[in-house]
Amino acid sequence: MTPGRPLRVLCAPDKLRGALDGARAAAALAAGVRAAGGTAVEHPLADGGEGSREVVQAARGGRVVPVESVDALGRPATARYGLLDDGTAVVEAAEAVGLAALAAAERDVMRASSAGLAAPVLAAVRAGARRVVVFLGGTATMDGGTGLLAALGAGVRAADGRSLGGGGADLAHVASVDLAPARERLAGIDLTVAADVTSPLYGPAGAARVYGPQKGADPEAVEELDDGLRRLGPLLGVADAAGGGAAGGLGAALLALGARMVPGASLIGDLTRFGDRLAGADLCLTAEGKVDASTDTGKTVRAVVDACAGARVPCVVLGGTLTPDAHRLYDRGATAVLPIGPGPRSLDEALATAADDLTAAALAVCRLAALRPG
Amino acid sequence: MTPGRPLRVLCAPDKLRGALDGARAAAALAAGVRAAGGTAVEHPLADGGEGSREVVQAARGGRVVPVESVDALGRPATARYGLLDDGTAVVEAAEAVGLAALAAAERDVMRASSAGLAAPVLAAVRAGARRVVVFLGGTATMDGGTGLLAALGAGVRAADGRSLGGGGADLAHVASVDLAPARERLAGIDLTVAADVTSPLYGPAGAARVYGPQKGADPEAVEELDDGLRRLGPLLGVADAAGGGAAGGLGAALLALGARMVPGASLIGDLTRFGDRLAGADLCLTAEGKVDASTDTGKTVRAVVDACAGARVPCVVLGGTLTPDAHRLYDRGATAVLPIGPGPRSLDEALATAADDLTAAALAVCRLAALRPG
Structure with missing residues (x-):
């Protein structure tokens, strides 16, 4: 495998409650994308509530x-x-x-x-x-x-x-x-x-x-x-x-x-013209604090996964916490569902390092996605 | 991007101390590779100590x-x-x-x-x-x-x-x-x-x-x-x-x-003929319980990263715990360094779910690596 051309990556996270608002989460993802040599577009999302x-x-x-x-x-x-x-x-x-x-x-x-x-x-x-x-x-x-x-x-x-x-x-x-x-x-x-x-x-x-x-x-x-x-x-x-x-x-x-x-x-998706941004993207990164069964029933990440599936854009979901239900997103067409953090530690520790963790995860993901079978 | 041909993946982890021996860790990785449609070869490693x-x-x-x-x-x-x-x-x-x-x-x-x-x-x-x-x-x-x-x-x-x-x-x-x-x-x-x-x-x-x-x-x-x-x-x-x-x-x-x-x-690499197995692999997955500064100074994972860099095979490192030093492995040529677990939780919880976590991480990684820029 050899690296391909720079990836165009849409960074479209929800907030990580208690750690980062949507804009900061998107910026952290974009930092990782750029570190991997990709082109990042920051497109923070929300679920219709705060932010x-x-x-x-x-x-x-x-x-x-x-x-x-x-x-x-x-x-x-x-x-x-x-x-x-x-x-x-x-x-x-x-x-x-x-x-x-x-x-x-x-x-x-x-x-x-x-x-x-x-x-x-x-x-x-x-x-x-x-x-x-x-x-x-x-x-x-x-x-x-x-x-x-x-x-x-x-x-x-x-x-x-x-x-x-x-x-x-x-x-x-x-x-x-x-x-x-x-x-x-x-x-x-x-x-x-x-x-x-x-x-x-x-x-x-x-x-x-x-x-x-x-x-x-x-x-x-x-x-x-x-x-x-x-x-x-x-x-x-x-x-x-x-x-x-x-x-x-x-x-x-x-x-x-x-x-x-x-x-x-879905309203936020419409109002922010997420579909337009998706056209031309090689990859979409989304994230939220906890990916669980409720994600599958209408939260931001689910809407992103659905939109990506419709547009045939690969979508990677990053979660601060993943419950086993998170993997239902594969059935919806998610390309990958990955944890953000570096392993066993307290919730406070995880919250404090969320930006660096997101950057690191995005970097890793983009390096992977830029590979092409030889 | 569209999926390429099935990936040939060499699963070459060290033990995850307190959780899995090398063989079980390799099997857990292989399960994820196969779930992603890849071909897995299990090649557990060790650092010259137990196992x-x-x-x-x-x-x-x-x-x-x-x-x-x-x-x-x-x-x-x-x-x-x-x-x-x-x-x-x-x-x-x-x-x-x-x-x-x-x-x-x-x-x-x-x-x-x-x-x-x-x-x-x-x-x-x-x-x-x-x-x-x-x-x-x-x-x-x-x-x-x-x-x-x-x-x-x-x-x-x-x-x-x-x-x-x-x-x-x-x-x-x-x-x-x-x-x-x-x-x-x-x-x-x-x-x-x-x-x-x-x-x-x-x-x-x-x-x-x-x-x-x-x-x-x-x-x-x-x-x-x-x-x-x-x-x-x-x-x-x-x-x-x-x-x-x-x-x-x-x-x-x-x-x-x-x-x-x-x-x-490196002796384990020689004795197990790791180099022969590496030839023909599209991707190598390695893992250990804790990826830290000591990893960079001669542990199994470092030897795998070095061998992969020499053979131009992409290498993904998965760690139960990643310290910031883990990212030095990028300088050595690692393709990606990713956490295994699903986020904030106790060490006991992390140990108990290590096999499932590895499988899930490998699945995600392989789905990513199988992408090719369109």
Whole structure:
């Protein structure tokens, strides 16, 4: 075997949670590609949750517009949206009412409200956006989107006619929702919602039971919130739609406003024009922190593997942790599935060296892929 | 890129200490090669220490001959030698006076003797062997080879003329060594000694200081043994020769008998005819438990990388643990250096899954290597 011409390699990782965001992961892969003599294109991806707006704008550019708003606890805060050149606005719920912006002791799902998401959405509409994409995931809220709806002008009322402002504790009192004023403000807007989960609004797989605990809800609060979301579902007219439970029920509220819900990973692929970048690539490298059974059911890496298979571009998957399920990706057409790290060690050690490890793995992979049977 | 013809892959790992012997490691690699559609040849290697006789006979066949002898503590035990078809006998010191054969509580370097190595060597000579190869390493002894010398007929005496039988405690009393009777019994024999270390007999890098503790010597015993070995060196006429400290000083005793000392890894390569196997291979996979700075200074993997570079066969190194030094192998011509395991986890977990991990890594590597730039 002899080396061929330089490989053209598309570096398209998701974030490695707790270690690297998508851009840093792509840069680390690209460093390895270049060390092996290849040509690297950095194309970080996301699953529709945190980091999605940034990833879209890294690929598409456009303006980043700050908007005065409130955080999930109602305190003044700056949210933002991105405005792409084709008139599409991208808004990330986690950048408005995110969990990561709160100290651990501040997490309070009974109080947290999605109201702060309204300001960037309305600002984008006022700025002339014809399409608004909302990325869900990573919010501090469990209010079924009632905060957002009220802030958009919808009537969210208790049985005695009193207006409710949002917050998990209000769910027990919601008796009626008048969506018309909010729908009017978004009239003519193509509203798209990207979710990385398919949880319904309530029930055993619903928002409160699955995501309540990680947002700070104790078992009693989980039950109260699940009851409240079950009460809200029929009022929104979306009952048990898949993805309704995304972002503490924001999914259901946006569906009620006429939004189209799409899987986050494939939407990110479309918005970042991943397919165009794939044409002409000799090889695609993708990566995530943990490659497991959930990877096979719709995460970024699975979307990359599918797109590569369709485009007949070899695809190598690198995982910080691989479970045995990771190898299902071979059935989907992955060329190789490889661990990133150098062997037995603690999780902290693995996180600390993730960039070097990715670079090293990409270097190794590219040297291999550049071989041709003689 | 499109797949090429099936790859012909030589699977040539060292043992993965604590997990797999060389043969099992080669089989695990071969399973991955075959899963990727390649043709695998299993060629386990060793560094001249434990497992060396087995590896040589796996490649060369010949007879395995059991010999009644004694273990390092003088108890009746069966040693063995291998007799190859060309008249070469291979004897592994660890199979005669090995540390692994003793319970932890039995380890006693002051008492342990290399005498038990004499029986298989003499049996091989009696059986007509013209060349005797002794693999050092892995012994329970620290007697400077005095036990072996005495058992071969050499006069090992105290100042009062009393014969000493070997054992670390005797070193303090050795006043003269008459090698002639032992040399006579080995007359006409081409004696080759393979060592995987370059320690001299005594001193800061000597046998007692470096290897005493892992054989059970406490700090006081280490000093006593080092003094004894320093006393023995001039009596053997080999003083501070490199490798004299191998196997508790057996290296020095065999050098004194006229043996030629060679690095274990390259001798194993010669004896197993690794070069012949390399001709015609598209790719070579090698592996060891820990790839670190010591790999670059003469272990099996380094010898494989060198041989592959000479034969222009791509070589991929897989390590259970990779330290940053592992990447020096790229400078030696390695095609790729990859971790075996699936990420952060304990050493015990890594050891338990080593075979599956190797298979998975080999599969991935071969799929990559089978690509050809389009």
